[in-house]
Amino acid sequence: MDQRAASTTTPTGKPRARGLGIPQAGTPGPANAITDVDGVLVGYSTLIKGDGKLSLGHGPVRTGVTAILPLGRDGVGIACAAGYHSFNGNGEMTGASWLEEAGSLNMPILITNTHAVGPCHRGVIDWVARNKPEVANQWLLPVVAETWDGYLNDINGSHVSVEHAIEAIDVAAGGAIEEGSVGGGTGMNCYAFKGGSGSASRIVDYGHRSYTIGVFLQANFGSRNELSIAGVPLGHELAADNPMEAYFSGQPTGAGSCISIVATDAPLLPGQCKALARRVPLGLARTGTAGSHFSGDIFLAFSTANPDALNGRFPKGAPTVESYSHMDFIPWGRMDEFYTAVVQATEEAVLNALIANADMVGRDGNRTPALPHAKVVAALKSRGVIAG
Numbered sequence: 001m002d003q004r005a006a007s008t009t010t011p012t013g014k015p016r017a018r019g020l021g022i023p024q025a026g027t028p029g030p031a032n033a034i035t036d037v038d039g040v041l042v043g044y045s046t047l048i049k050g051d052g053k054l055s056l057g058h059g060p061v062r063t064g065v066t067a068i069l070p071l072g073r074d075g076v077g078i079a080c081a082a083g084y085h086s087f088n089g090n091g092e093m094t095g096a097s098w099l100e101e102a103g104s105l106n107m108p109i110l111i112t113n114t115h116a117v118g119p120c121h122r123g124v125i126d127w128v129a130r131n132k133p134e135v136a137n138q139w140l141l142p143v144v145a146e147t148w149d150g151y152l153n154d155i156n157g158s159h160v161s162v163e164h165a166i167e168a169i170d171v172a173a174g175g176a177i178e179e180g181s182v183g184g185g186t187g188m189n190c191y192a193f194k195g196g197s198g199s200a201s202r203i204v205d206y207g208h209r210s211y212t213i214g215v216f217l218q219a220n221f222g223s224r225n226e227l228s229i230a231g232v233p234l235g236h237e238l239a240a241d242n243p244m245e246a247y248f249s250g251q252p253t254g255a256g257s258c259i260s261i262v263a264t265d266a267p268l269l270p271g272q273c274k275a276l277a278r279r280v281p282l283g284l285a286r287t288g289t290a291g292s293h294f295s296g297d298i299f300l301a302f303s304t305a306n307p308d309a310l311n312g313r314f315p316k317g318a319p320t321v322e323s324y325s326h327m328d329f330i331p332w333g334r335m336d337e338f339y340t341a342v343v344q345a346t347e348e349a350v351l352n353a354l355i356a357n358a359d360m361v362g363r364d365g366n367r368t369p370a371l372p373h374a375k376v377v378a379a380l381k382s383r384g385v386i387a388g
Helices: 005-007 096-102 114-131 164-168 243-247 272-285 336-355 372-383
Strands: 041-049 061-069 080-088 109-113 143-147 195-204 209-217 258-264 297-303
Touching: 041 143, 041 164, 061 114, 061 164, 061 209, 080 096, 080 272, 109 114, 109 164, 109 258, 114 143, 114 164, 143 258, 143 272, 195 336, 209 272, 258 272, 258 336, 272 297, 272 336
Parallel strands: 109 143, 258 297
Antiparallel strands: 041 061, 061 109, 080 297, 195 209, 209 258
16 A cells, blocks of 8 residues: 555555544654554454344454554563653543552553453453563563543443454454454444544654654544634534434433553653653644543653663563663653654544444444545635635
């Protein structure tokens, strides 16, 4: 797939933001995805089955698992500098206390639905025990994050299994990735349109070389009236066909959550990774959200540079002159362009999650409409955002 095609469509031909002609600031990588960071793999296990009324444990099922591997399968057990930020804590990301303590990450990151964190956590442990027993001989604190898909999915049923988590890790690959209703994003909604999995990347020039910032997010947040695209408020213009508003009548409609993972090959300290994670809300805000109390918005950033410099394994023998770790890192005063890249890629990743999608009907006949492409394009053309 050439760079233009990768930027405008998904591998199955679904349009992305650039495919609709929506202007985006910054320069993307070849796939315009988190996988543009060398070594990063993304895998999905998607579960869609059954229709009709909710029947606990018997569907309908609209859910799944997403796996993000910072250094690929061979790199599991090798520490990356990492940091996380909780914009709003009405959600879950396991392993966060160890991220704060050690500033490092050395295992796959999984994203799923709110009530499937347990089997995914176990799935990471089982995968590592089978494939990297020397790593599992010490302790494992997997990072598993979630958003709520109970409007479309039988969320209280035990549909996501350990095997689904393992499958997502096993099939993870680089290059262009699918978006929309896939993996953990299968049953998610964004601005009361069909949401889910989205990604984007940016190239940051740094004098003698270039670095990549990649963002992946599971978009499940926002009220319809908040939606803004390319700086144009469109929520009221696109207010029609909003079955979620009737379903949640009298209740907050911006609930759901957003998990975002930021990857880079730029050499960063853990505190600088955390600083990247803190910029994700600025990209989300460009799409309109004010950050609902009922939306758990939790973000993690990691750097693939300086591999294993921050490992926390048990030491062997007495310290010697060689018993030091060393890290290169971008000076703090040169971080601004990396911050900008995170904001730009986050905004585009949300739009890609919305645009690479279709209507979905789930439990009890609950329906989420897809973002109406033609109406969005017409509205942006009428403002001169897209050339007529």
